[in-house]
Amino acid sequence: MTDEPVIEVEDLWLSRKGEVILEGINLRVLQGDFFAIIGPNGGGKTTLLKVILGLIPPDRGTIRILGGLPGDKRHLLGYVPQLRTFDFNYPLSVREMVLSGLLGRKTGIFKTFNDADYRLADKALSTMGVAHLADRTIRNLSGGEQQRVVIARALVGDPKVLLLDEPTVFVDTPTETQFYDILGNLARSMTIVLVTHDIGVIISHVTKVACLNHRLYTHDSKELTEDMIQGAYKCPVDIIAHGHPHRVLRQHPPEE
Numbered sequence: 001m002t003d004e005p006v007i008e009v010e011d012l013w014l015s016r017k018g019e020v021i022l023e024g025i026n027l028r029v030l031q032g033d034f035f036a037i038i039g040p041n042g043g044g045k046t047t048l049l050k051v052i053l054g055l056i057p058p059d060r061g062t063i064r065i066l067g068g069l070p071g072d073k074r075h076l077l078g079y080v081p082q083l084r085t086f087d088f089n090y091p092l093s094v095r096e097m098v099l100s101g102l103l104g105r106k107t108g109i110f111k112t113f114n115d116a117d118y119r120l121a122d123k124a125l126s127t128m129g130v131a132h133l134a135d136r137t138i139r140n141l142s143g144g145e146q147q148r149v150v151i152a153r154a155l156v157g158d159p160k161v162l163l164l165d166e167p168t169v170f171v172d173t174p175t176e177t178q179f180y181d182i183l184g185n186l187a188r189s190m191t192i193v194l195v196t197h198d199i200g201v202i203i204s205h206v207t208k209v210a211c212l213n214h215r216l217y218t219h220d221s222k223e224l225t226e227d228m229i230q231g232a233y234k235c236p237v238d239i240i241a242h243g244h245p246h247r248v249l250r251q252h253p254p255e256e
């Protein structure tokens with residue numbers, strides 16, 4: 001792993017309907033980082049991912065993905081949107097769902113999959129520990145299984161970076177550790193950026209953490225300081241009420 005930046009965001013601003021959603025964001029994600037961005041709902045996490053993906057143009061600022069423009073480097077980014085954006089009632093098998101992650105690369109009117117594509121899909125499912133579900137219908141999976149399948153779908157095109165939006169919402173606690181172990185393993189061979197409102201996800205595999213609430217509070221390390229949390233959440237009580245106050249706090253809040 002080198003220190004090559006895979007994502008560089010400089011002085012990024014974005015407003016919607018007169019409200020500033022992203023305010024002067026500077027972010028550098030290096031190759032091999034497992035970067036967690038936490039922040040309250042409505043803080044702009046999903047919007048920031050979409051800007052990085054080139055899906056939403058910013059009002060101001062620059063974004064570079066492996067030295068290029070987001071639109072040109074889109075194939076290097078694997079995106080796992082929030083689970084609720086998928087329609088799991090659609091009659092699709094798990095394997096077909098994963099193969100759909102390759103559709104963006106297919107040209108022509110008839111988009112068909114070949115043996116190599118099927119092998120890629122099965123490999124991605126194995127990576128996520130759900131190869132045995134390949135022939136099941138997506139509708140019949142648990143939330144945690146669906147989450148793994150949509151990550152496999154993002155991995156099928158062999159991206160350099162995986163961007164995950166709220167990956168643990170539907171993962172129940174007993175399987176959560178296992179889920180993070182899989183992400184931790186993935187992080188050895190790729191760069192991961194994970195956004196979440198759940199401070200509980202800040203686990204041992206994460207190498208860097210930042211807080212986002214319109215502004216990004218970061219200091220380029222794994223430590224989550226009180227300043228960052230206060231800045232992003234305004235009130236540390238939010239965090240304490242969440243039930244995971246101690247994990248990464250450098251100092252305990254005075255209330256403790």
Ligand SMILES: Nc1ncnc2c1ncn2[C@@H]1O[C@H](COP(=O)(O)OP(=O)(O)O)[C@@H](O)[C@H]1O
Nearest residue numbers: 016017021039040041042043044045046047048
């Ligand atoms: N397309 C849009 N038009 C107007 N406002 C939007 C749009 N998308 C997001 N927002 C607003 O931007 C803010 C940040 O939203 P979002 O990025 O979804 O936050 P998060 O993912 O942190 O919960 C919210 O106030 C939301 O209402």
Ligand SMILES: [Mg+2]
Nearest residue numbers: 045046047165
């Ligand atoms: Mg969101």
